[in-house]
Amino acid sequence: MTHESGVNQPAKGSEAEWNRFKPISPGLAIGRIGLHWFEEIGEIVRERISPNTASAETMRRVQAHNPDSFWGLFRREEGAPHRLEGFYGQLLLSPKGHGALVNRSLNRIDPPADALARAGERPDAAYMWCAVAKKKAALMQATIASELQYLSGIPYYAALATEDGLKIGRNLGMKPVTPEDDRAGGLFRLPPVLPRMQMSGSNSMIRIKVVETAAELDQAKMIRAATFVSEQDCPFGEEFDGNDFSAQHIVGYVNEEPAATIRIRYFATFVKFERYAVLKRFRKTGVKDELLGFAADLVRRKGYTKIYFHAEARLTGFWRERGFDKFPREAGIRFSDHDYIEIWKTLSPHPDPLTMDSDPMVLNRPEGRWDVEGILDRSAVRARAGAL
Numbered sequence: 001m002t003h004e005s006g007v008n009q010p011a012k013g014s015e016a017e018w019n020r021f022k023p024i025s026p027g028l029a030i031g032r033i034g035l036h037w038f039e040e041i042g043e044i045v046r047e048r049i050s051p052n053t054a055s056a057e058t059m060r061r062v063q064a065h066n067p068d069s070f071w072g073l074f075r076r077e078e079g080a081p082h083r084l085e086g087f088y089g090q091l092l093l094s095p096k097g098h099g100a101l102v103n104r105s106l107n108r109i110d111p112p113a114d115a116l117a118r119a120g121e122r123p124d125a126a127y128m129w130c131a132v133a134k135k136k137a138a139l140m141q142a143t144i145a146s147e148l149q150y151l152s153g154i155p156y157y158a159a160l161a162t163e164d165g166l167k168i169g170r171n172l173g174m175k176p177v178t179p180e181d182d183r184a185g186g187l188f189r190l191p192p193v194l195p196r197m198q199m200s201g202s203n204s205m206i207r208i209k210v211v212e213t214a215a216e217l218d219q220a221k222m223i224r225a226a227t228f229v230s231e232q233d234c235p236f237g238e239e240f241d242g243n244d245f246s247a248q249h250i251v252g253y254v255n256e257e258p259a260a261t262i263r264i265r266y267f268a269t270f271v272k273f274e275r276y277a278v279l280k281r282f283r284k285t286g287v288k289d290e291l292l293g294f295a296a297d298l299v300r301r302k303g304y305t306k307i308y309f310h311a312e313a314r315l316t317g318f319w320r321e322r323g324f325d326k327f328p329r330e331a332g333i334r335f336s337d338h339d340y341i342e343i344w345k346t347l348s349p350h351p352d353p354l355t356m357d358s359d360p361m362v363l364n365r366p367e368g369r370w371d372v373e374g375i376l377d378r379s380a381v382r383a384r385a386g387a388l
Contacts, residue, residue, distance in 0.1 A: 012036040013081030021074055021082075022143060024321060029082070030143045033070040035060050037084055041070070044087075048132055058110050059089065066092050066119050068151075071144050073133065088131045088140055092116060092123040092151075101127055101157060101187070102177060108159075122150055122351070128158040128190075145293055146323060149348040152297065156190040206287050207256070208294040210368040211249035219258035220249045227277035234336040239275075247274070248367065250298070252291040260287045262295050270306040270344075271299045292322060298368055300350040307347065313339040 010016035021031030042056025076082035097115030100106035117123035176182040228234040252260035259282035263275040327342035365374035
């Protein structure tokens with residue numbers, strides 16, 4: 001997908017417009033929203049969020065200023081033009097806008113142009129403005145994050161307007177900007193760190209994290225045993241192949257139930273994703289894309305930009321939709337009674353990768369939690385034994 005200005009946009013609902021979107025499943029796609037959709041978006045916002053929000057004209061102006069601000073979920077049925085099924089809007093803030101947001105002088109209903117980053121500029125921060133996702137929030141987030149990797153690492157803010165939103169935000173690790181913000185309606189900052197949680201499906205909560213305990217590793221193994229050993233008749237000794245203790249594992253939870261896992265092995269110039277498994281009853285919750293997005297973010301932060309993977313040949317389309325390409329050779333892989341192909345994906349470099357020049361205390365922190373103070377940070381300021 002490419003940036004679009006307000007000039008020469010394809011007609012609303014046209015084939016040319018549909019072809020600019022990123023397909024995520026048959027008849028469903030995500031893309032930047034053209035300026036002609038904002039009357040409809042304004043009606044949706046007034047009906048489903050609040051009548052006291054930004055006008056359609058203001059939202060159109062924000063999108064014209066920076067086309068990465070609004071993203072739509074579009075559905076197309078055979079013989080009919082595509083329609084808008086959901087959307088996500090954000091204010092991509094300039095340094096001036098970031099400062100104004102934090103000191104409460106930013107007009108969030110009608111933000112001035114100099115508070116917003118222009119197209120192609122890396123914003124200083126982002127504010128989650130409005131969203132109507134129709135149970136596709138996790139899928140939209142994963143796709144938008146993949147398309148906007150240049151935003152990785154910037155601070156994100158949100159106003160938690162309701163008590164339910166406040167509870168969810170706290171569970172996500174969101175922190176009030178000031179003590180006075182710790183209430184419904186206050187301004188919160190999202191943690192710049194994994195794990196992350198999202199609402200998906202029928203109000204299902206998805207949480208993704210790096211395995212840190214023996215119990216969590218057992219959960220990863222349970223998911224793989226149910227998926228590969230039981231469902232696909234893979235011999236136990238072939239599934240648990242001797243690499244588990246030399247690899248990193250990630251587990252995804254749906255309503256705190258272990259639901260999905262992936263294994264990562266690190267090589268000199270690339271990472272290899274392995275043992276990607278999702279329990280059957282959770283395959284429509286969005287956890288599969290959240291897990292992949294989490295894993296990609298993790299390895300990018302560690303400085304890797306190439307992912308290599310052995311995909312079942314029958315699932316080629318699934319991986320193509322997620323940005324993976326066929327590896328440029330014909331290896332003819334077969335193991336555990338299934339045919340596989342080699343696929344790979346190139347990631348954009350992380351804007352703040354971990355290196356030997358990183359803060360030494362950051363490098364001490366648990367995997368995936370590099371931006372949050374760890375136990376050794378606290379020990380560094382603990383009073384020395386024997387001190388008065």
